[in-house]
Amino acid sequence: MKFTIDKQEKYTIFKLNEEKLDSSIAPQLKSELITLHAEGVKNIILDLAEVKYTDSSGLSALLTGNRVVSENEGIFILAKLSDHTMKLVKISQLDSVFNILPTVEEAVDAVFMYEIESELKESEEEED
Numbered sequence: 001m002k003f004t005i006d007k008q009e010k011y012t013i014f015k016l017n018e019e020k021l022d023s024s025i026a027p028q029l030k031s032e033l034i035t036l037h038a039e040g041v042k043n044i045i046l047d048l049a050e051v052k053y054t055d056s057s058g059l060s061a062l063l064t065g066n067r068v069v070s071e072n073e074g075i076f077i078l079a080k081l082s083d084h085t086m087k088l089v090k091i092s093q094l095d096s097v098f099n100i101l102p103t104v105e106e107a108v109d110a111v112f113m114y115e116i117e118s119e120l121k122e123s124e125e126e127e128d
Contacts (some may be wrong), residue, residue, distance in 0.1 A: 003018075022057060029061040031119065078098050
């Protein structure tokens with residue numbers, strides 16, 4: 001599986017450099033996302049610009065990433081989905097589960113907004 005990882009202070013961009021997100025790649029993607037989570041990465045942006053085809057095992061890997069990040073009170077964002085992948089997500093009714101944005105830049109902005117909201121909630125809870 002070909003990919004790049006760009007770690008920043010508040011988020012990590014995981015760019016999948018493959019045309020297909022299917023059963024041959026999904027187990028590796030799951031383990032990479034779980035490893036990032038185990039290393040303490042709280043917010044993950046998954047850049048799927050290169051991915052033209054996704055199957056059910058690919059969706060399963062995305063759900064795993066979403067679950068492990070959510071358990072850590074982080075945000076998992078899918079960016080740059082192909083038409084095919086977007087259709088599959090909508091058919092599977094997962095568009096209400098995933099955070100999906102058209103660009104990585106918007107995803108980065110969303111992470112910062114999420115972090116600000118989390119900090120505000122924490123400070124409100126401390127005041128109560």
